[in-house]
Amino acid sequence: MHGARQxxxxxxxxxxxxxxxxxxLLTNRGYGYFRDELYFLACAEHLDWGYPDQPPLIAFIxxxxxxxxxxxxxxxxxxxxxxxxxxxFLTGLIAVELGAGAFAVGLACLCVLAAPGYLGLxxxxxxxxxxxxxxxxxxxxxxxxxxxxxPRLWLWVGVLAGLGLENKHSMAFFLAAxxxxxxxxxxxxxxxxxxxxxxMGLALLLFLPNLFWQYSHGWPTLEMLRNVRRIGKNVELxxxxxxxxxxxxxxxxxxxxxxAGLWFLLRxxxxxxxxxxxxxxxxxxxxxxxxxxxxYLAPAYPMLFAAGGAWWEQKTASWRGGVAAxxxxxxxxxxxxxxxxxxxxxxxxxxxxxxxxxxxxLSVPKTEVAHRGPLPQLLGDMxxxxxxxEAVAKLYxxxxxxxxxxxxxxxxxxxxxxxxxxxxxxxxxxxxxxGHQAYYFWGPRxxxxxVLILLQSGREEAERACVSVEDGPVISxxxxxxxxxxxxxxxxxxxxxxxxxxxxxxxxx
Numbered sequence: 001m002h003g004a005r006q007x008x009x010x011x012x013x014x015x016x017x018x019x020x021x022x023x024x025l026l027t028n029r030g031y032g033y034f035r036d037e038l039y040f041l042a043c044a045e046h047l048d049w050g051y052p053d054q055p056p057l058i059a060f061i062x063x064x065x066x067x068x069x070x071x072x073x074x075x076x077x078x079x080x081x082x083x084x085x086x087x088x089f090l091t092g093l094i095a096v097e098l099g100a101g102a103f104a105v106g107l108a109c110l111c112v113l114a115a116p117g118y119l120g121l122x123x124x125x126x127x128x129x130x131x132x133x134x135x136x137x138x139x140x141x142x143x144x145x146x147x148x149x150x151p152r153l154w155l156w157v158g159v160l161a162g163l164g165l166e167n168k169h170s171m172a173f174f175l176a177a178x179x180x181x182x183x184x185x186x187x188x189x190x191x192x193x194x195x196x197x198x199x200m201g202l203a204l205l206l207f208l209p210n211l212f213w214q215y216s217h218g219w220p221t222l223e224m225l226r227n228v229r230r231i232g233k234n235v236e237l238x239x240x241x242x243x244x245x246x247x248x249x250x251x252x253x254x255x256x257x258x259x260a261g262l263w264f265l266l267r268x269x270x271x272x273x274x275x276x277x278x279x280x281x282x283x284x285x286x287x288x289x290x291x292x293x294x295x296y297l298a299p300a301y302p303m304l305f306a307a308g309g310a311w312w313e314q315k316t317a318s319w320r321g322g323v324a325a326x327x328x329x330x331x332x333x334x335x336x337x338x339x340x341x342x343x344x345x346x347x348x349x350x351x352x353x354x355x356x357x358x359x360x361x362l363s364v365p366k367t368e369v370a371h372r373g374p375l376p377q378l379l380g381d382m383x384x385x386x387x388x389x390e391a392v393a394k395l396y397x398x399x400x401x402x403x404x405x406x407x408x409x410x411x412x413x414x415x416x417x418x419x420x421x422x423x424x425x426x427x428x429x430x431x432x433x434x435g436h437q438a439y440y441f442w443g444p445r446x447x448x449x450x451v452l453i454l455l456q457s458g459r460e461e462a463e464r465a466c467v468s469v470e471d472g473p474v475i476s477x478x479x480x481x482x483x484x485x486x487x488x489x490x491x492x493x494x495x496x497x498x499x500x501x502x503x504x505x506x507x508x509x
Contacts, residue, residue, distance in 0.1 A: 006096055009105040013092020016109035017085040023113070024081035024122060029074045030346030031382035034124045037076060038385065038418030041066060043438055045421070050213035051438040052220035052508050057167040058127045065125065071422075080129035084122030087132045087302060088112045090140060095306035097143050098264075098273060101313055103326065108302075108309035110330065111257050114337025117249030117298050120344035120364070120378050127168040132299035134164030135174045139276060139303050142178060146187045147272070151195035158199030162206025169221070170296060173283055175203065181278035217441075224437075224508040233509055236291040245294035245365045250301055251340060253332040258301055261308030276303050294365055346379055350479045353379070373481040384480030385419035388455075391473045392420065393427035395453060395488060403492075408433055408447040410491075412456025413507075415484075435505030444502055449494035456486050465501070467493030 044063035049056050061079060069075040091112045092105045100108070112118060121128045137160045145153035164171035182190050190196050214221060227233075237245065247255050265277030280300050287296050312329065316322035342348055343362050354374060357363060364376035373380040396404055409424075411417035411434040420432035433444050453472065454462055462469045472488035494501065 005101055008102045009096050009100060010092060012102045012106045013089050013095075013109055016092070016106065016113055017089040020088045020113045020122075021081055021085035023119075024077070024084055025074070027345045027347050028077040028081060028123045031379060033073060033076070033382065033385060033419075033422070034126075034378075035381040035385075035415035035418070037062075037125045038422050039414040039437070040125060040418075041071070041076070042414070042418045042421045046438065046442055048213065049209040050217070050221075052224050052440070053437045054127060055166045055169060055210045056213075057130075057163070058125075061130070062125060076125050077123065080122050080125050083129045083133055084118060087118070087122075087136065090133065090136050091302040091306050094136065094140050094143065094303050095309050097140065097147065098307055098310045100306065100310040104306075104309035104313035106309075107257065107312055107326075107330065107333075108305040110333055110337075111251065111254040111305040111308070112302055114333055114341070115250045115254060115301070116337070116340040116344045117295055119341050121295065121298065123345060124378075128295065128298070131164070131168050131170070132302060134160050134167060134171055135299040136302045138164070138174065138178065139279070143273060143276065146190060146275070151190075151193050154190070154193065154195040154199035155202060156199070158202035159206065161199070161203040165203065165207040166210055173286055174279070174300070175200075177279045177283035177286065178275070180282050181275040184278045185275035186272070187275050220508065227509045231509060237294065239288055242288050242294060246297060248365055249295060249298060251333060251336050253329070253336045254305070256329065257308035257312065257333075258304040259308070260311040261304035261306065264307040264311040265304075273307070276307070280304060344378070346382060350375060350379075350383075373479070375479055377481065380479060380481045381415065384475075384477030384484050385415070386423050387477055388416065388475050388484070389419050389423040389427065389429070391475055392453060392455070392488060393424070393429055395472045395490070396427075396429055399451065399490070403451045406448050407451040407453060408445070408449075409453045410434065410455065410457070411439075412436070412454075413483075414439055416455045435502070435507045437508060440502075440506045440508070444498045447498050449498040449501075450492065452491040452494065454489040454491050456483065457489055457491075459487075459489065462489050462491055465495060466491035467495060 040058050040062040043051055043059035044066055047056070047059055047063060051059070062076075065071075065076050065079055069078055088109045091108050095105045095108045118132075138157045141153045141157045141160065145151060145157070161171055161175055164174075179191070182188055250258060262277055262280060265273050266281075280303070283300055284297060312326070316325050319325060339360065340362065342353075343357055343360075343364060348356060364378060375383070392409060396407060396409070399407055408430060409420050409432045411420060411432045413436045414434060417432035417434040417436065417439050420429060424431070431445060433439065433442075433447055452466070455475070459469060468491075470490040470492070472490055474485075474487050476485045
């Protein structure tokens, strides 16, 4: 009977995973390519063991997507959609491991499916879509290792953690929190196991390629992080606003589930799984203290939803109005999920989106100070790229043949550069050059400096660098971000040779 109960619960998880995949496949082709997606596709043409702003895995995923699945918007976003579905199923697996039945699994999976933050993050190709699989995959294996006395599973935790580090360095925070959580729980004996440390050794071994790349390139990620802190790029939240953003991202109604899940793990019948509760508390406090972006904690919530589902299933089973309470909670999560999902997904026409968000008084919490526009950054950065490239192409081909033959396109940031590289070949444009992030390492290519098309450069700055400066077209799209409204410039005759100038254009933030 116990096996039949688990089977039904896993079937429920499978249904919700399929629904998640369907939601994303039906919605993720709205608007256009996101700024970071264009950059990752450019990184895929320069595969390496690291980049200033991320480890290498996302570039390999982008390469695979482009060469195996395709480079259409739906193709590029297929794997993030699959990752979102896998995250839902993994939530169900954790819930079953915590002793949950079909209702608990369904409730937990619904919370993950309907979470506004996940709907947004799983729409686009980025490290954030895959990060929860490494965090929660490690949590699930750790749970099985401790519950069933299967210490060899710590080796697989190490494999997942190592791959997670190659996806995003924040995996280190989760590993530290997990280890500390074990220390604070009855499972602390695991820390004396050779299997545990063997797993940590495997994680380090898998991380070594990126670590060596960082060392050999002068630790560019640390330099970038220092720059981010120095210029105050990110929105830094006090504890209460940080907590408020967590509730917004995971869904206001779902707070009743994940808070119950934390109680279940720390103080309730889930005391045997206390280390997972401590893991969440520690990483929550760590990210709050470090002023991390509000979505940095998102990969940790599925295990709380799983535990919360188990708590609600157990409690309501003995309540007189248990069925009504379950129905009301599910309905509330579903309704708020739909309402907030329309804020996160690229489905509404932009003008209708603005009217809808204003009517409901809803907005996407900002994560960076400077980004402004009629739409939140997650959606606004999907607009204007093809139009920008078309305008640049007209300018490029309007140059005399002897100038266009040696003209280079210098982009102010990786979004513009990535757009030129992705959309430019259809117009016969050369690859872009830029000092931003990994583009700095790719250098000025074969640029002579005689003719440059400058994107997002100030005129005064250009006049100091060039013998002559000519205005080009105004780059503007009604729904793009504010920084993508500027006048393209034609620079003729760099006063400083491009090789000497290049170290000064490095822009890591």
